[in-house]
Amino acid sequence: MIELDWDWDFTWEVLPDLLNAAQITLLATLLGSLLAIGVGLALSLLRRSPSRWISWPVYWVVEFVRSTPLLVQIFFLYYVMPEFGVSLSPMTTGVLALGAHYGAYLSEVFRSGIDGVEKGQWEAARALNLSQFMTYRDIVLPQALRAMIPATGNYIIAMFKETPQLSAITLLEMLQTAKILGSENFRYLEPFTLVGLLYLAFSIIAALGVHQIERRFPKEGFSLR
Amino acid sequence: MELSELTPILLQGAWITLKILCLSLPVAGALAFIAGLTRLFAPTPLRQIARVYIEFFRGTSALIQLYWIYFVLPFFGLNLDAMTASVIALGLNIGAYGAEVVRGAVLAVPKGQYEAAVALNFTPWSRLWRIILPQSLINMIPPFGNLAIELMKATSLVSLITIGDLTYKAKTLADATLQVGEIFGLVLLIYFVMAQVMAYLFRLLEARLGRGMDRGGLRS
Numbered sequence: 535m536i537e538l539d540w541d542w543d544f545t546w547e548v549l550p551d552l553l554n555a556a557q558i559t560l561l562a563t564l565l566g567s568l569l570a571i572g573v574g575l576a577l578s579l580l581r582r583s584p585s586r587w588i589s590w591p592v593y594w595v596v597e598f599v600r601s602t603p604l605l606v607q608i609f610f611l612y613y614v615m616p617e618f619g620v621s622l623s624p625m626t627t628g629v630l631a632l633g634a635h636y637g638a639y640l641s642e643v644f645r646s647g648i649d650g651v652e653k654g655q656w657e658a659a660r661a662l663n664l665s666q667f668m669t670y671r672d673i674v675l676p677q678a679l680r681a682m683i684p685a686t687g688n689y690i691i692a693m694f695k696e697t698p699q700l701s702a703i704t705l706l707e708m709l710q711t712a713k714i715l716g717s718e719n720f721r722y723l724e725p726f727t728l729v730g731l732l733y734l735a736f737s738i739i740a741a742l743g744v745h746q747i748e749r750r751f752p753k754e755g756f757s758l759r
Numbered sequence: 760m761e762l763s764e765l766t767p768i769l770l771q772g773a774w775i776t777l778k779i780l781c782l783s784l785p786v787a788g789a790l791a792f793i794a795g796l797t798r799l800f801a802p803t804p805l806r807q808i809a810r811v812y813i814e815f816f817r818g819t820s821a822l823i824q825l826y827w828i829y830f831v832l833p834f835f836g837l838n839l840d841a842m843t844a845s846v847i848a849l850g851l852n853i854g855a856y857g858a859e860v861v862r863g864a865v866l867a868v869p870k871g872q873y874e875a876a877v878a879l880n881f882t883p884w885s886r887l888w889r890i891i892l893p894q895s896l897i898n899m900i901p902p903f904g905n906l907a908i909e910l911m912k913a914t915s916l917v918s919l920i921t922i923g924d925l926t927y928k929a930k931t932l933a934d935a936t937l938q939v940g941e942i943f944g945l946v947l948l949i950y951f952v953m954a955q956v957m958a959y960l961f962r963l964l965e966a967r968l969g970r971g972m973d974r975g976g977l978r979s
Contacts, residue, residue: 539834601908601954602947603915606926610947613939698822702919709823722830730819730827737818 545724548715552728555711556736562625562707563694566632570693571686573637578644579670599638605699607631612703624705628697636693640686647682648674680751687744691737698729708732760936765945772928773949779845779914779924786850787910788903791857798862800887809858816855822916824848829920845917853910860902864895897968904961908954915950925949 580592599607608631615622622630651674659669701710712725797809816824825848832839839847868891876886918927929946933939 598947598951601912601958602950603912603926605915605918606929606943606946606950609926609930609933610943613933614943617940695818695820696822698820699916701822709820709826713826716830721834722826723834726823726827726831730823733820733823734815734818 541721541724544719544721545728548712548725549728551711551715552708552725552732555706555708556732558625558705559694559697559707560736562628562632562697562700562705563690565629566636566693566697567690569629569633570636570640570689573633574640574644577637577641578648581641581645582648596638596641599635600642604631604635604696605702607635608699608703624700624703627703628700628705631700632693632696635696636689639689643682643685643689644678647678650681651677683748683751684744687740687747691740691744694740695733695737698733760938762941762945765932765936765938765942768932769925769928769942769945769949772923772925773953775923776911776914776925777953779842779849779917779922780911782846783849783853783910783914784907786846787853787857787906790850790854791861791903794854794858795861795865796887798858799865800883812851813855813858816852817859821848821852821913822919824852825916825920841917841920841922844920845914845922849910849913849917852913853906856909857903857906860899860906861895864898864902865891867898868894897965900961900965900968904958904965907961908957911953911957912950 577592577596581589581596583589583592608627611622611631612624612627615627655673655677656669659673664672697707698709700707701713704710708729712722712729715725716722794809794812797805798813801809825845828839828848829841829844832844872890872894873886876890881890914924915926918924918930921927925946929942933942936942
């Protein structure tokens with residue numbers, strides 16, 4: 535018979551520390567997703583470049599980043615960058631690694647979103663003498679946005695769930711904090727379970743948030759058909 | 760150390776990575792089918808259990824699940840060695856994602872196929888086994904391929920519970936030799952090659968299973 539001896543006193547003792555660490559987790563996710571959106575947008579536009587000399591390398595860079603583990607990329611940034619004279623803090627490393635990794639994923643989302651905009655929209659904008667930049671900013675991206683939001687939201691939630699990997703380079707996010715609390719007290723049951731439940735709660739809240747944002751966009755995009 | 764000395768050590772690690780992958784893939788696949796089909800066809804209480812499993816394992820991180828299984832289960836009197844814990848954790852995690860793939864693919868089979876099977880007096884079991892699953896299988900291959908690559912990448916996490924996989928070997932070698940650039944570069948390359956090979960195999964499988972299938976031809 536399995537006996538569960540959950541220690542409530544210990545729970546209340548570790549909870550504030552874990553909630554503090556949650557701020558670090560959330561900050562890494564927030565900065566990471568901002569960077570990822572920037573990287574993703576830049577890569578998707580480069581990938582659409584008519585020149586093969588640009589689009590082909592970008593394709594393989596994206597493929598490479600997407601098919602290697604985030605953990606190894608984190609190690610790579612953290613241990614290899616100092617070789618080039620750039621020492622990064624765990625937080626900076628984490629944000630850069632998350633931004634680059636999920637930026638590569640998002641670039642595919644953005645690319646397919648942009649590809650999904652009707653060609654006529656592009657032609658009409660060009661016919662109205664809008665510059666290439668303005669066409670993207672005012673015509674194409676707003677229409678692509680609706681198609682991109684659900685997938686982007688999913689990837690940001692996925693990024694949030696991968697932040698525990700930053701504990702491997704000693705960033706004091708939730709998992710690392712739980713690990714320290716656990717080893718100090720020789721009890722892993724409560725800290726690890728709490729971290730799991732906190733992640734579950736945050737993921738559910740984030741999923742509901744993404745759903746709300748989706749609903750604010752009209753179903754048929756912005757076209758007047 | 761020369762590159763020719765580093766490579767064999769890293770390939771040893773890659774072998775362990777491959778072993779964990781080959782052990783956890785069938786676990787994940789089986790769980791995907793069990794949970795996915797349970798969520799669709801089983802009586803309500805079982806359906807709820809499958810749903811809780813899927814949501815729980817998709818809503819928390821693989822690394823936390825791994826730590827929980829490795830460090831917390833001993834509190835329930837269940838001591839697992841690192842290897843078993845890894846296979847179980849990775850299998851449970853990817854299985855939860857796979858369950859949604861199975862569910863989606865089964866739901867994508869046109870309703871007329873169910874109705875026709877009912878009209879022909881098929882039993883529920885043979886309806887599923889002979890009509891629905893064969894058709895949905897081909898739709899599952901591409902997302903399963905993606906998940907298999909996700910699983911391959913997730914195996915890197917087991918290095919954190921001291922299994923000597925590729926990532927672990929890289930980390931210890933880098934600590935010992937300080938040749939971080941070459942080692943981590945090489946390791947990223949090995950993972951990349953493994954991912955490309957897997958993607959290729961799944962494309963092959965899709966072409967093989969898709970042969971002779973007139974996809975959607977009758978529906979138009």
